[in-house]
Amino acid sequence: MSSIQVQLINSIQSGLSSLFQIDETELSLQETKKEFEGTYTFVVFPYTQRAAKAPGQIAQMLGEFLLADIPSLVKAYQVVQGFLNISLHDSVWYSLIQDIAQDKSAFQLAPKNEKILIEYSSPNTNKPLHLGHLRNNFLGYSVAEILKAGGYEVVKTNLVNDRGIHICKSMLAYRLFGHRETPESSGIKGDHLVGKYYVAFDKAYKAEIEKLVAGGMEAEQAKNQAPIMQQAQAMLLAWEQGDAEVMELWEKMNSWVFAGFETSYQQMGVNFDKIYRESNTYLLGKKLVEEGLQQGIFYQKPDNSVWINLEAEGLDEKLVLRKDGTSVYITQDMGTAQLKYEDFGANQSIYVVGNEQDYHFEVLFHILKKLNKPFSTGNYHLSYGMVDLPSGKMKSREGTVVDADDLMEEMVNTAKERTLELGKIEGFTEEESNALFHQLGMGALKYFLLKVDPKKRMLFNPEESIDFQGNTGPFIQYTHARICSIRRKALEKGFSLEGNINQTSALAESEKELIYLLGTYKSRLAEACDNFSPSVIAQYSFDLAKQFNKFYNELSILNEENEQVRQLRLILADVTGKTIQHAISLLGIVSPERM
RNA sequence: GGUUCCGUAGCUCAGUUGGAUAGAGCAACUGCCUUCUAAGCAGUAGGUCUUUGGUUCGAAUCCAAACGGAAUCACCA
Numbered sequence: 001m002s003s004i005q006v007q008l009i010n011s012i013q014s015g016l017s018s019l020f021q022i023d024e025t026e027l028s029l030q031e032t033k034k035e036f037e038g039t040y041t042f043v044v045f046p047y048t049q050r051a052a053k054a055p056g057q058i059a060q061m062l063g064e065f066l067l068a069d070i071p072s073l074v075k076a077y078q079v080v081q082g083f084l085n086i087s088l089h090d091s092v093w094y095s096l097i098q099d100i101a102q103d104k105s106a107f108q109l110a111p112k113n114e115k116i117l118i119e120y121s122s123p124n125t126n127k128p129l130h131l132g133h134l135r136n137n138f139l140g141y142s143v144a145e146i147l148k149a150g151g152y153e154v155v156k157t158n159l160v161n162d163r164g165i166h167i168c169k170s171m172l173a174y175r176l177f178g179h180r181e182t183p184e185s186s187g188i189k190g191d192h193l194v195g196k197y198y199v200a201f202d203k204a205y206k207a208e209i210e211k212l213v214a215g216g217m218e219a220e221q222a223k224n225q226a227p228i229m230q231q232a233q234a235m236l237l238a239w240e241q242g243d244a245e246v247m248e249l250w251e252k253m254n255s256w257v258f259a260g261f262e263t264s265y266q267q268m269g270v271n272f273d274k275i276y277r278e279s280n281t282y283l284l285g286k287k288l289v290e291e292g293l294q295q296g297i298f299y300q301k302p303d304n305s306v307w308i309n310l311e312a313e314g315l316d317e318k319l320v321l322r323k324d325g326t327s328v329y330i331t332q333d334m335g336t337a338q339l340k341y342e343d344f345g346a347n348q349s350i351y352v353v354g355n356e357q358d359y360h361f362e363v364l365f366h367i368l369k370k371l372n373k374p375f376s377t378g379n380y381h382l383s384y385g386m387v388d389l390p391s392g393k394m395k396s397r398e399g400t401v402v403d404a405d406d407l408m409e410e411m412v413n414t415a416k417e418r419t420l421e422l423g424k425i426e427g428f429t430e431e432e433s434n435a436l437f438h439q440l441g442m443g444a445l446k447y448f449l450l451k452v453d454p455k456k457r458m459l460f461n462p463e464e465s466i467d468f469q470g471n472t473g474p475f476i477q478y479t480h481a482r483i484c485s486i487r488r489k490a491l492e493k494g495f496s497l498e499g500n501i502n503q504t505s506a507l508a509e510s511e512k513e514l515i516y517l518l519g520t521y522k523s524r525l526a527e528a529c530d531n532f533s534p535s536v537i538a539q540y541s542f543d544l545a546k547q548f549n550k551f552y553n554e555l556s557i558l559n560e561e562n563e564q565v566r567q568l569r570l571i572l573a574d575v576t577g578k579t580i581q582h583a584i585s586l587l588g589i590v591s592p593e594r595m
Numbered sequence: 596g597g598u599u600c601c602g603u604a605g606c607u608c609a610g611u612u613g614g615a616u617a618g619a620g621c622a623a624c625u626g627c628c629u630u631c632u633a634a635g636c637a638g639u640a641g642g643u644c645u646u647u648g649g650u651u652c653g654a655a656u657c658c659a660a661a662c663g664g665a666a667u668c669a670c671c672a
Contacts, residue, residue: 026612033615043614045652055652082652083615124672161672278672305670314598322670329672358599359667385600386666393665422634440634452608455600457665459607469634470620471608478634486631527611539609542619553627553636573631595634 002519004092005029005040007073008066012042015065020051020058037078038085039516045082055082090512094503094568097515101501101571107582109151109526117344118144118382120352121158121270125257126170127195127396129264129404131387131460132354135449138588139384140352141270142450142534145586150529155344158272159336162254163279168235170194171249172228173201183256189263189405190256198396204228240326267408269442269588274343276336282327285335288371289321297370313366320367333364334371341375348378350532355383355455382532385457387449402462411441411466418468424595439590440474447473450587451538471542473589476580479545480591482552483577489558490570497574504564510551514572517544521579525586534587541583548576 009027016022024047032038044058051058056079063077063084075089100106120140123129129137144154161167174197183190205228212222223229238246265271289306292298298306298320306321320331340349351361361381368376386393394401416437419425425433448466452458468474490497507515521540528536557573560566581591 028612030611030614035616041615045614048652081615164672166672303670316668319670324670326670328670332672354666355600356666357672360672388665418634422632424632424634448607456608457601461607464606464621467607467621467634472620472634474634475620478632482632482635489631535609539619546619549635550637552631556631558631595632 002096002523004073004088004096004519007070008040008042008086011066011069011073012062015062015069016047019061019065020047020053022047022050032085036080036083036085037076038087039512040086040088042084042086043082044084048082058082059084090507091503093507093512093515094501096519097568097572097575098501100515100518101575106521107525107579108149109522109529112151114348115153115155115344115346116147116348116350117155117157117340117346118147118350118352119157119159119340120144121265121272122353123160123261124166125160125162125191125194125254126166126198128189128191128260130394130396131402131404131407132394134268134404134407134445135384135387135458136352136354137265137268137270138446138449139382139454139534141268142446142537142587143350143352143382143532145588146525146528146532146534146537149525149582149586152529155274155346156272157274157276157340159276159278159281160258162277163239163250163282165232165236166198167250167254168232168239169201169205170198171246171253172232172235173197173204174253175249176204176228183259189260190258191260191264192403192405194253194257194260195396201228201232264405264408267405267442269590276339278332278336281335281339282332283335284338285331285333286321286325286327288334288338289327289331292320292371308367308370310363310366315363315366318363318367330360330364330367334367337364337368337375337379338373341373345374346378348380349375350380350382352382352384355385355457357381358383380532382454384454387458387460390459390461390463402460408442408445411445412437413441414465415441415444415468415474418474419595428594436592436595439592440468440477440595443473443477443584443589444468445473446587446589447476447538447584450534451542453535454533473584473587474595476541476545476584477589477592478595479548480577480580480584481593481595483548483573483580484593486557486570486573487577493558495558495566495570497570499567499571501568501571502564504562508551508555510547510554511569511572514544514547514551514576517547518572518575518579521583528586537583537586541580541587544576544580544583548573548580 008029012027013024016024029040029042032041042062044055044062047058048055059079059082063079066074066077066086073088073092074086076087078085118140121133121137123133144156147154177200178197183193186193188196205226208226208228209222212225213219217225235246239250289298293300293306298308300306303323304325305319305323307317307319309317318330319328321327353361358381365379368379389400391400419437419440425436428436444466451471487497524536524540528534555569557566557569560569584591
């Protein structure tokens, strides 16, 4: 809350107390709606009974009280129905923009002295990344940036799922149909090449099932009996036993995938402080299971499988180790939790994982609690909604996925087309042009995916291209470029962006609103932090850019003849530019200086 | 079937702890480039906030039920 709001609330508080003997500790102000005059609105309905007066009368009396109590702040008030609308003196806005312009930590909240670990991306090494991963990666990266700006120490990790039956499927298919092709020989990016064999496995598997069913076998049995599936299971066993040939193939194909992912991550502009692999953490998970077994937290069934009973927590019995002693998904997560704690000892640990795994994380956190380790607390599942297509959920095996690399390339190409159409790259070198196309394409894509509340599922229609106009990344980037242009021209003309602001004339409405918005940045940032929600920042960036464009359109900056007014507007533009740049950098979006 | 989540303009989404006549963008239509970048600005049109009942000064928001949709309930991850 800004100091302006604090002063207003304190004054209203004492007004309520002295006028009506009402002592209220939790008062809230709201923004005045556009169609009424004023900046802040106080709603008096809740006090009519206790004050034994009509709403209008209470508002009237409070308004007079404010005028007398804080005359330097409050210029006027209007009573509309039961709403007390408060207008502030221009001097308040002048001093606010002055403060913001000089605030060295305008973009940084106070240190929290807390370390937060955030795990995101978490791909499987059997197929390339798709649109869902893009939402995950942009979200994880952005939340990390937001938390940093919010005063937390942040560690970014990525847990790669590089082992298991699904990995063996692509390995087996490669062995059967691959003819030793490599990313180099085929010209196919490593992760896509491996993904090709994952699909090939599924195709062969389905054909075998069909054949068995045609021969009179039940579908369920056919799924288990299909030779290629049995081969895959045998391969998994061989892997767990460290079979040299299988390990060699596994390492070779994984290295292709990792190289491919690295390229994709670079395009996305995301990075990690530490990459974990499940092949390195699942054994630690097994140890934790043994430990818990001895402590009686887990129990063993006659077939040797190990379980935990969470019925008291309203859940079910859950398996933590298979009867053959191999680990399952949750075993690995237990091990990873411990490893992360040993490596970083964070106060909080966030898992950026889709909401289809809500139940899994509920179980995991209960298990960790029961283990009663230092990492049993502070765990949070940042559960985001799926990206659906008009046809429904994306399914990799059925080929109904939007590939991440393809989509990014398409976005950059679209950015190129738009930019060339508009003839916006005069004087750019080829390198600068390409950088701009990338910044704009990715800006559009990131904004598109981040502007929506993370918790909600969202729709992507591949038939409709992502916009570059309106509520979009490029719109905000464009506003920044405009401001940069003003800066350049101001400096050419010898105008300073640093000077003091002197109050002379009355502020225009669009100036006041811009200052007001700039003044709310920190509280929006805090809100984004508390909710792990980049969409708060996205929404703010758009509002700010929109307001700036209105201001820009209505008023002259460089052509303003009154030097004091010009100075104010220049600083207003400059601060807006810096704020936009900072805000969208939290979304992983670059602010071009020209476009 | 159990559990959880969702339902706001033709489409994609905002909508703070309940507050005024429910907001943006896209798409449609009308204006504005000889002046700081028109990827912009201003305007018109578009709504039974799925439905019904309840709580109260006041409900898109809280409660209940119905209808519609999604996720999950694996010795998959």
